[in-house]
Amino acid sequence: MTEQLDPAIAARLRRNESGLFPVVVQERGTGIVLMLAWMNDEALHRTLTTGRATYWSRSRGQYWVKGETSGHHQFVQAAALDCDRDALLLTVDQTGPACHTGTHSCFSDVLPVTVVQDQTRQAEGDPR
């Protein structure tokens, strides 16, 4: 493990005023979006060079190796920045539930979409 994030990557990254960027975590195979977390440069460096998802905990103000206390590890298979270079997508193998509540994904609080438009119907100009 080298000492710090590859300067070529660091030069591309865009961070918020706290030096952080959001990370979308997706499960390999199922495609399930497990959670959204935050990283700084060092967390990204540790993640890329250890293969273990490592975040910056905003509430605790410290690095957080996912699964270190819960046993619910995330083994990183791939990582990609978005076109604005201010968000990261991690593809992981998840051990156990990703969410501290015990659900597989953290995104379980469903909101009502009161109007659902149908893409096909729109494209066809169907007046129904």
Added chain:
Amino acid sequence: MTEQLDPAIAARLRRNESGLFPVVVQERGTGIVLMLAWMNDEALHRTLTTGRATYWSRSRGQYWVKGETSGHHQFVQAAALDCDRDALLLTVDQTGPACHTGTHSCFSDVLPVTVVQDQTRQAEGDPR
């Protein structure tokens, strides 16, 4: 369309210091994570009540109905908050590419993961 976001949802939401929260956008069917964008309460209200993904553009400082200028619409099929109620997952039907660069997903700038750990191997205690 009612005038503002359902107070029961507004009371649950947690926003950053700019009144915004990150939104992960996933394509229905393929499971592809298309992009990450930002919303405020009004953008979420418009999204839920029109079925068209509507974001807050931080660079332009205005609401942004995805596809309004590009034709690359997002028809919202489902929405869910995460356990911390500070991030949203949208499931959409995407018309054309989601990314302004013309790629289907915005997450196309692959970063090298220099150590990939194998979940199964670890679980089995295989010393390789």
